[in-house]
Amino acid sequence: GAVVSQHPSWVICKSGTSVKIECRSLDFQATTMFWYRQFPKQSLMLMATSNEGSKATYEQGVEKDKFLINHASLTLSTLTVTSAHPEDSSFYICSASSAIRLMNTEAFFGQGTRLTVV
Amino acid sequence: GQQLNQSPQSMFIQEGEDVSMNCTSSSIFNTWLWYKQDPGEGPVLLIALYKAGELTSNGRLTAQFGITRKDSFLNISASIPSDVGIYFCAGQVTGNQFYFGTGTSLTVIP
Numbered sequence: 001g002a003v004v005s006q007h008p009s010w011v012i013c014k015s016g017t018s019v020k021i022e023c024r025s026l027d028f029q030a031t032t033m034f035w036y037r038q039f040p041k042q043s044l045m046l047m048a049t050s051n052e053g054s055k056a057t058y059e060q061g062v063e064k065d066k067f068l069i070n071h072a073s074l075t076l077s078t079l080t081v082t083s084a085h086p087e088d089s090s091f092y093i094c095s096a097s098s099a100i101r102l103m104n105t106e107a108f109f110g111q112g113t114r115l116t117v118v
Numbered sequence: 119g120q121q122l123n124q125s126p127q128s129m130f131i132q133e134g135e136d137v138s139m140n141c142t143s144s145s146i147f148n149t150w151l152w153y154k155q156d157p158g159e160g161p162v163l164l165i166a167l168y169k170a171g172e173l174t175s176n177g178r179l180t181a182q183f184g185i186t187r188k189d190s191f192l193n194i195s196a197s198i199p200s201d202v203g204i205y206f207c208a209g210q211v212t213g214n215q216f217y218f219g220t221g222t223s224l225t226v227i228p
Contacts, residue, residue, distance in 0.1 A: 006160070034216065043124075043206060044161070044218045093160050095216070106151065107208070107216050109160035 002028045004096050006110025013084055013117055021079045021113045023094030029074035030096035034107065035067070038091040050077055084117040091115075124207055124219030132227050137194040139222040141207030149210040150183050150190040154203045155221075161206055165192070197226045 003026040013019050023033055032051050036044040048064075050056035050071035058064045068080040077096075081088055091114055095107040124141045131137060141150070149168055153161035165176050167183035167190060174181055180193045190207055207219035 004160075036218075041223070043220045046215065046217060049215055091158075095160075106163060106166050108163065109153075112158065112160045114158065 002026075002096070002098070002108045004030075004094065004108045004110045006094055006113055008113060009111060010114040011116070013115070015085055015117055016083055018080055018082045019084055019115060021081075021092055021094075021115075023077045023079070023096065023110050025075050025096045025098070025108075028096075028098050030077070030098050031074065032097050033071055033077040034095045034097075035069060035077075035079050036093045036095070038093060038112075040091075044093060047079075081115065084115070086117045089115055089117045122207055122209055122217060122219040124222055126222060127220070128223040128225070130225045130227065131197055133197060133199060135197055137197055137201070137224060138191065139205060140189060140191045141209075141219045142189045143209055144188070145209075145211065146187040147209035147211055148187070150181070151208040151210070151216070152179075152181050152190070152192045153206045153208060155206060156203050164205075194224075197224075199226050199228055202226050 005024045007022045035047045037047050038044045046059050047062045048056045048058045048069050050069050052071050052074050056069035071077040091112050093112040095109045097107045122141050122143045151166050152164045155161040165174050165181040170187045171185050172183040178195045182191045205222045208216045210216050
């Protein structure tokens with residue numbers, strides 16, 4: 001399958017600071033990337049969908065000014081958690097799909113980023 | 119966003135036993151996917167289903183796309199210890215958006 005790389009794998013930050021998480025598709029062009037949040041022992045909750053060159057579409061209840069998403073190229077999307085607070089601590093996972101490779105009915109995941117805000 | 123109902127929530131089985139889990143939705147989906155997630159890792163795609171009624175196998179795994187397009191099933195035959203993990207179903211409607219099931223935690227006892 002296609003390879004999606006997420007960086008960093010884990011990060012600890014102080015409350016009030018911002019954290020950027022990168023999601024890269026290594027061997028295909030990702031026309032669409034998705035960002036999920038996962039709490040311990042729970043399912044993945046879709047936060048937003050981003051298409052290359054367009055503004056992200058956020059799910060209901062997700063603050064777009066809090067979670068800034070940029071999808072500037074076909075291989076990179078970033079999620080910035082702004083003014084992070086302890087309640088933002090979670091496992092963040094990206095996935096990518098590609099209409100170019102006719103993969104738009106499958107999604108491949110990064111390895112996730114464990115964010116801890118202290 | 120939407121969430122799919124997945125059952126059972128958890129399973130504890132003996133090595134060698136077969137496993138069945140299912141996923142239901144109030145909405146119709148065009149695609150069903152099944153993923154496995156190990157702790158601290160992202161989900162890994164196991165099987166993708168594209169047509170109602172479709173039955174697809176991947177080794178010891180078999181998944182079916184329900185006729186109503188509102189459900190899907192995953193079976194694992196002759197379970198082994200490395201099958202341990204959390205299994206998620208995911209459904210896609212349109213526009214590339216995927217929604218995930220609540221997950222089934224599988225424990226295999228040697």
